[in-house]
Amino acid sequence: MKLHQAFDVVRGDVVAFVGAGGKTSTMLALGHELAESGWRVLATTTTQLSEEQLASFPHGMRLAAGSRAISDALTDHRFVFLYDHIEKGAAYGPAMDRMQLLLDTVDSDVLLVEADNAHGLPFKAPAANEPVIPPETSLVVPLVGLSALDKPLDEDHVGNPQAMIDRFGFYKGGKVRSPWIAQVLRDETLGLKDVPDRARAIAFLNQAPQEGYLRTRARLIAKLALKSPKLYGVAIGSARSADPVVEVQRPVAAIILAGGQSSRMGQPKVLLPWDSGQTIIEHIITQLIRSRVEHIVVVTGHYAEEVKRIVKPMDVRVVHNRAYRTGEMVSSLKAGLRSLPDHIAAAMFVLGDQPRIQPRVIYDVLKAYAEGVGDIVIPSYQMRRGHPILVGRRYWSEFLALRNNATPRDVINAHEDRITYVKVYTDSVIRDVDTPSDYYEERLRAGLRQNRLD
Numbered sequence: 001m002k003l004h005q006a007f008d009v010v011r012g013d014v015v016a017f018v019g020a021g022g023k024t025s026t027m028l029a030l031g032h033e034l035a036e037s038g039w040r041v042l043a044t045t046t047t048q049l050s051e052e053q054l055a056s057f058p059h060g061m062r063l064a065a066g067s068r069a070i071s072d073a074l075t076d077h078r079f080v081f082l083y084d085h086i087e088k089g090a091a092y093g094p095a096m097d098r099m100q101l102l103l104d105t106v107d108s109d110v111l112l113v114e115a116d117n118a119h120g121l122p123f124k125a126p127a128a129n130e131p132v133i134p135p136e137t138s139l140v141v142p143l144v145g146l147s148a149l150d151k152p153l154d155e156d157h158v159g160n161p162q163a164m165i166d167r168f169g170f171y172k173g174g175k176v177r178s179p180w181i182a183q184v185l186r187d188e189t190l191g192l193k194d195v196p197d198r199a200r201a202i203a204f205l206n207q208a209p210q211e212g213y214l215r216t217r218a219r220l221i222a223k224l225a226l227k228s229p230k231l232y233g234v235a236i237g238s239a240r241s242a243d244p245v246v247e248v249q250r251p252v253a254a255i256i257l258a259g260g261q262s263s264r265m266g267q268p269k270v271l272l273p274w275d276s277g278q279t280i281i282e283h284i285i286t287q288l289i290r291s292r293v294e295h296i297v298v299v300t301g302h303y304a305e306e307v308k309r310i311v312k313p314m315d316v317r318v319v320h321n322r323a324y325r326t327g328e329m330v331s332s333l334k335a336g337l338r339s340l341p342d343h344i345a346a347a348m349f350v351l352g353d354q355p356r357i358q359p360r361v362i363y364d365v366l367k368a369y370a371e372g373v374g375d376i377v378i379p380s381y382q383m384r385r386g387h388p389i390l391v392g393r394r395y396w397s398e399f400l401a402l403r404n405n406a407t408p409r410d411v412i413n414a415h416e417d418r419i420t421y422v423k424v425y426t427d428s429v430i431r432d433v434d435t436p437s438d439y440y441e442e443r444l445r446a447g448l449r450q451n452r453l454d
Contacts, residue, residue, distance in 0.1 A: 001245040001372045003030040004037075006235040007202050011039070013138045014103070014111045016046075016199075018131040019191065020118030020159055021145020022206040024053050026239040027112050031057075034110060035078035042074065042108035044082045045093035046115045046132035054091045057081035063094045067105040074108060099134045113137070122207070123148035123176065124159025125167075125190045133194050139202065140195045142185060146207045146218055150175045163190065178217050182224030185231075192230055202248075203234045210246055222249035223292050229343045247370040250345035252390065254293045255336035256284060258352030259301025259324040268303040269433050270352045271310060273451055274443075280355045280433065281307060285314050288350070291362035297339055298352075299332040301325075323404065330402050337396050346375065347396070349408065350388045356428035356446050357388070364422045365390050374420030376412060379429040385421075386429025 003026065009015065015030070017023040031041045035058070043057065054060050059077035061070065063084050073080045082102070083091040093113075094102065103111060116131040118124050122145030133140060151157040152173050153164065164170050167190065168183055185191040185203055195201050203225060208218045215236065222234035226249060237245035258270045258281055270281040278286065281298065288296055296316040300307045301324025308318045319339045323331040337347060346369060350357065361379050365388060368377045375392030378385050389412070391399075398411045412419065433439045443450055 001237075001243060001248070002033050003235075003239070003244050004033050005372060006204075006233075006237075006245040006248045007139060007141060008200075008232075009034070009110065009139065011109045014099075014113065014134060014136045015139045015141060016113045016115040016131070016133045016137040017141050017143060018116040018126075018133065019143035019185075020116075020124040021122040021143050021148065022204075022239050023114050023116065023118065023143055024049065024056070026141070026143060026204060026206065026244075027114055028056055029239045029244055031079045031112055039078070039109040040074040040107065041079040041110055041112065042070070042082060042102075042106060043080070043112040044102075044114075045091070046096060046113060046134065047117045048090040048092050049081075049083070049114065051086060051089050051091060054081060054083070054086075060091070063098065063102070070106050074106070096132065096134060099136055103136060118159050121148075121157065121159045122146070122151075123157075123181065123184075125161070125163035125184060126193050127160055127163075131194060133196065135196055137196050137199050140192075140199050142191045142201065142203045144181055144185060144203070144205055144221075146205055146214060148176050148181065149178065149214070149217060152176075153180075178221045179224055182221045185221070185225045185234075186228035188228075188230065192228065195230065200232045201230055202232050204239075205234060205236045206239055208236045208238055208246065215246065219247070219249065223294070226251050227294065229341060232343060233345065245372075247367075248372065249370055251295065251343055252293065252346045252348060252366060252369070253295035253297060253340050253344045254288050254348045254350050254388070255333065255340075256281070256288075256296065256298045256350045256352050257329060257332045257336070258307055259299050259321045259332040260353070268306060269439070271303065271306055272433070272439060274355050275446070275448055279310055281311060281352055282314065283355055284350065284352065284357055285311060285316055287357050287359055288362065289314075291359045291366070293348070293362065293366075295340070295344060297336050299336045301332060326404060328404060328407075330399070330406055330408060331404050333408055334400055334402075337399060344393065346390055346392045348388045348390045351432055353433040354387055354428070354431070355433060356426070356431065356442055358426060358428055361424050361426065361429060362388065364424065368420055368422050374418060376415055376419045378412075378419055378421055379424045380421040381424055381427050381429050384430050386424070388429075
């Protein structure tokens with residue numbers, strides 16, 4: 001995956017790179033991607049770059065050259081680095097108050113800004129006067145180099161470690177751990193310091209391999225960092241690779257549809273006993289938690305109070321669908337989607353009567369989405385669609401516009417060309433509990449002792 005895809009860069013963006021572990025190389029890689037796509041890319045810094053780094057850009061020039069000359073250079077080179085002056089081997093960027101004038105007078109498609117200093121270290125906390133993010137910034141990319149993992153938390157390996165020690169109680173000289181990086185990355189006084197209110201933030205964990213243990217550790221950092229609603233995503237990869245991003249972890253919510261009337265069962269099927277003293281709905285929630293799904297919404301209907309009482313200790317959100325009697329599944333889906341916070345990027349539709357849901361299937365669906373192969377992801381067993389189905393935010397308005405006599409598959413079928421199917425080897429994705437015989441059969445397939453339904 002390319003950087004501009006991972007960061008969702010659009011024309012008119014002002015992109016600020018902060019943190020440590022490859023800001024300049026990431027800015028260069030993104031600039032070249034966009035220039036090769038025909039964009040006019042302007043880059044600068046609010047701090048300083050070495051002359052050696054300046055030489056890496058296709059073209060560098062002084063701000064004093066004027067708007068016409070800068071525009072001509074963009075026409076000739078597509079990717080231009082702009083600086084104010086050079087002093088003692090360092091190129092200094094224009095003053096902050098010149099940024100708006102620059103945007104108004106130069107016909108570039110995007111402005112890339114290195115807005116922090118790290119002195120070659122892979123991980124840092126900002127000093128009191130850092131970072132220097134222009135107020136016009138629309139996208140902030142906080143960086144961490146994964147080479148910081150297991151290095152000592154000291155001045156030789158980490159920038160401003162004392163700020164981390166003071167904030168979180170980390171101990172000086174201790175090995176930098178994955179949760180430590182996540183805590184700093186998501187903290188609004190450290191990794192997300194001074195991000196403008198209207199800007200989105202997508203972090204980049206640099207120096208990650210295609211496969212292996214380090215990528216697994218990066219994924220853990222991303223999951224923990226995404227506990228902050230200010231982070232729209234965490235990209236994982238290596239800026240120096242041909243395809244720099246191997247995956248983007250984004251906030252995904254699970255909507256468990258538990259509002260049915262269970263008319264064929266004669267009792268609330270989501271509250272039937274399943275395993276280890278848990279009901280079906282509790283078991284499904286447990287499987288989602290084991291799969292590291294952080295945002296879980298249970299949509300209730302006919303047995304609202306009973307379901308709410310059972311799931312309350314599990315710390316999930318419960319939303320009641322008032323239209324469950326006439327609205328069928330689509331009304332529950334709408335209620336779930338409307339309840340999700342703005343930073344959620346995709347929703348996974350989970351059936352409340354599918355007790356053999358497996359973490360491996362959930363993982364495969366989430367992995368396909370993270371790797372950018374599609375934003376409608378459906379598990380498939382022997383060429384049959386199953387659940388859970390993951391759907392990106394861009395399609396939610398179409399679900400919300402459905403009439404209550406429609407079905408969610410009407411939207412999905414309208415985007416057949418955008419569906420990614422994940423082949424699975426368990427029929428659990430296509431089976432549910434609708435009748436007593438279904439319940440007995442599912443328990444048998446799960447290897448559980450049979451229960452008598454009274």
